[in-house]
Amino acid sequence: xxxxxxxxxxxxxxxxxxxxxxxxxxxxxxxxxxxxxxxxxxxxxxxxxxxxxxxxxxxxxxxxxxxxxxxxxxxxxxxxxxxxxxxxxxxxxxxxxxxxxxxxxxxxxxxxxxxxxxxxxxxxxxxxxxxxxxxxxxxxxxxxxxxxxxxxxxxxxxxxxxxxxxxxxxxxxxxxxxxxxxxxxxxxxxxxxxxxxxxxxxxxxxxxxxxxxxxxxxxxxxxxxxxxxxxxxxxxxxxxxxxxxxxxxxxxxxxxxxxxxxxxxxxxxxxxxxxxxxxxxxxxxxxxxxxxxxxxxxxxxxxxxxxxxxxxxxxxxxxxxxxxxxxxxxxxxxxxxxxxxxxxxxxxxxxxxxxxxxxxxxxxxxxxxxxxxxxxxxxxxxxxxxxxxxxxxxxxxxxxxxxxxxxxxxxxxxxx
Numbered sequence: 001x002x003x004x005x006x007x008x009x010x011x012x013x014x015x016x017x018x019x020x021x022x023x024x025x026x027x028x029x030x031x032x033x034x035x036x037x038x039x040x041x042x043x044x045x046x047x048x049x050x051x052x053x054x055x056x057x058x059x060x061x062x063x064x065x066x067x068x069x070x071x072x073x074x075x076x077x078x079x080x081x082x083x084x085x086x087x088x089x090x091x092x093x094x095x096x097x098x099x100x101x102x103x104x105x106x107x108x109x110x111x112x113x114x115x116x117x118x119x120x121x122x123x124x125x126x127x128x129x130x131x132x133x134x135x136x137x138x139x140x141x142x143x144x145x146x147x148x149x150x151x152x153x154x155x156x157x158x159x160x161x162x163x164x165x166x167x168x169x170x171x172x173x174x175x176x177x178x179x180x181x182x183x184x185x186x187x188x189x190x191x192x193x194x195x196x197x198x199x200x201x202x203x204x205x206x207x208x209x210x211x212x213x214x215x216x217x218x219x220x221x222x223x224x225x226x227x228x229x230x231x232x233x234x235x236x237x238x239x240x241x242x243x244x245x246x247x248x249x250x251x252x253x254x255x256x257x258x259x260x261x262x263x264x265x266x267x268x269x270x271x272x273x274x275x276x277x278x279x280x281x282x283x284x285x286x287x288x289x290x291x292x293x294x295x296x297x298x299x300x301x302x303x304x305x306x307x308x309x310x311x312x313x314x315x316x317x318x319x320x321x322x323x324x325x326x327x328x329x330x331x332x333x334x335x336x337x338x339x340x341x342x343x344x345x346x347x348x349x350x351x352x353x354x355x356x357x358x359x360x361x362x363x364x365x366x367x368x369x370x371x372x373x374x375x376x377x378x379x380x381x382x383x384x385x386x387x388x389x390x391x392x393x394x395x396x397x398x399x400x401x402x403x404x405x406x407x408x409x410x411x412x413x414x415x416x
Contacts, residue, residue: 008285012146017137020196024084025130025150026157027189031091033162034169034182035119039112042102042175052109059113063120065362071125072355073214076348080133081198083125088190090122095183102176127358132351135342136199147338148284151331155273155280218352221345227293228353230403231337232360234297238392240364242304244372245388253310253381254319264316271320275327283332288414292340293405296333301396303329307389311382343414 012018043052075083094115101107138146166178222228254260254268289295306322306329313319345353376384400406 008145008287010145012138012142012149015138015142017197018142018146020192021134021137022146022149022153024189024192024196026153027185027192028088028091028126029154029157030162030165031095031182031185031189032158033160034166034178034185035095036158037163037166037170038098038175038178038182039116041170042098042107042112042179043109045102045175046107046109048109055109056112056116060116060120060123061362061365063117064124065120065359067121067124068128068355068359069215069218069352070211070355072128072218072352073211074125075128075132075351075355076214077211079198080129080136080351081193081196083129084133084193085190087122087126087129088186088193091119091186092183092190094119094122095179095186099176099180099183102179103174107176124355128351128355131338131342131354132347133199135347135350137196140343143342144286144288144335144339145284147335147342148280148282150338151280151284151335152277155276155327155331159273160270214352218349218356221349222353222356226403227405227408230399230405231293231297232357234300234392234395234399235361236364237395238300238304239361240368241391242307242368242388243365244368245307245376245384247372249372249376249381249384250310252376253385254316257381258314258316258319260316267316268320268323272323272327275324275329276331277327279328279330279332280335282328283335288336288339290413291406291409292336292414293403293409294400296336296340297396297399297405299329299333301393303333304389304392307385311385311389340414344412 013022039056043056046052098107098112098115101111134146135143166181169178169181222232250268254264258264303326306325309322310319313322341353341357342350372384
C-alpha cells in the first residue's frame with residue numbers, strides 16, 4: 001500500500017520484520033509486568049515487608065546499572081539479534097527457576113535477590129541492542145512512528161495489563177504461578193525474536209579494539225557533542241528531582257493528606273501510565289518538529305508543572321488528572337528522543353550512546369530515592385512537590401540556552 005495512504009503511526013507495520021519485532025517486544029513487556037507483581041507477593045508470602053522488597057528492587061537496579069556501558073559496547077560489536085536471544089534465554093531460565101522454587105516452597109529471600117540482580121544485568125544488554133537494531137530494520141521516516149508505538153505499549157502492558165493479569169493469576173493460584181507465566185512469555189519473546197531477519201552489525205570498518213577503548217570512544221563522542229551533553233545533564237537533574245517524590249513521597253501524600261490507600265495509589269499510577277500511552281501515540285502520529293531539541297527539552301520542563309497541582313490537591317481525582325498530564329508530557333518527548341538518537345548518532349556508536357543515555361540518566365536515581373523521604377519529612381510533602389514541579393522548568397531553559405540547542409537544530413534539520 002502506498003505510504004501516503006497509511007496513517008503515520010502504522011508506517012512501520014508495513015514491514016514484516018517490524019511486526020515480528022513489535023510482537024516480541026510485547027511478550028517481553030508482559031514478562032516484566034508479571035514478574036513485577038510476582039516478586040512483590042512472593043516477598044509477602046515469605047513474611048517480608050517493604051525493607052525486604054527494597055533489597056530485591058535495589059539488586060535489580062544495581063544489576064542493570066553496573067554493566068550498562070559494557071552492554072552498549074557489545075551492542076556495537078555483536079549482532080543485535082544474537083544479544084536479544086541470549087537475554088531472553090537468561091530471562092526464561094531465571095524465571096523458570098523462580099517459579100519452581102516458589103511453587104515447591106523452597107524460595108528464600110536471597111534467591112529473589114540473586115534472580116533480580118541477574119535479571120537486571122540481562123536488561124543492561126537488552127536496551128542498547130534493541131535500540132541499535134531498530135534503525136537497521138526501518139527507514140528514517142518510520143522511526144518516530146515506531147518509537148511512538150513502543151512508547152504507547154510500554155506503559156499499557158508493563159505498568160497496567162501485565163501487573164493486572166499477574167494479580168489475577170496470583171489471586172487464583174500463587175505468586176509462583178505468575179512467575180511461571182512470566183517464564184512462558186519470556187520464551188515466547190525468544191521464539192518471536194528468532195523469526196526477525198538478522199541484520200549485519202553496522203561498524204565503521206576499523207579493526208576491532210578493546211572493549212574499554214570502545215567505551216572511551218563513546219564517552220568522547222558524548223562530551224564532544226554539545227546537544228547530547230546538554231540534554232543528558234538536564235535529564236539527570238530532572239530524574240533526581242522528580243522520581244523520588246513520584247515513587248516515594250506520592251503514596252504518603254495520598255495516604256496522609258487525602259486519606260487514600262492502595263486502591264487510590266493504583267488509580268493514580270494507572271492514570272500516569274494511560275497518559276504516557278496517549279502522549280506517545282499522539283507524538284508518534286506527528287512529523288518530526290523542526291525545533292525538535294527545543295520541543296523535547298521544553299516539553300520535559302513543562303511536564304513537571306502539574307506536580308504543583310499535586311502539591312495543592314485536596315481530592316484524589318485531582319491528583320489522578322495531574323498524573324495523567326504528567327505521564328503524557330513525560331512520555332511524548334521520549335518518542336522524539338529515541339528518534340533523535342537513531343537519526344543523529346553514527347550507527348557504529350548507537351549502542352554505546354544508548355547505554356550512556358541510560359547510565360547518565362539514571363545515575364542519580366538511587367540518590368533521588370534515598371533523599372526524597374528525609375527531605376519530605378524536613379520540609380513537608382507539599383514543598384517537596386513544589387520543588388519537583390519548578391526546578392525542571394528552570395533547568396530546561398538553562399539547557400536550551402547554554403546548549404545552544406536552537407542553533408544546533410537549525411543547522412541539523414531532521415525533516416522526514
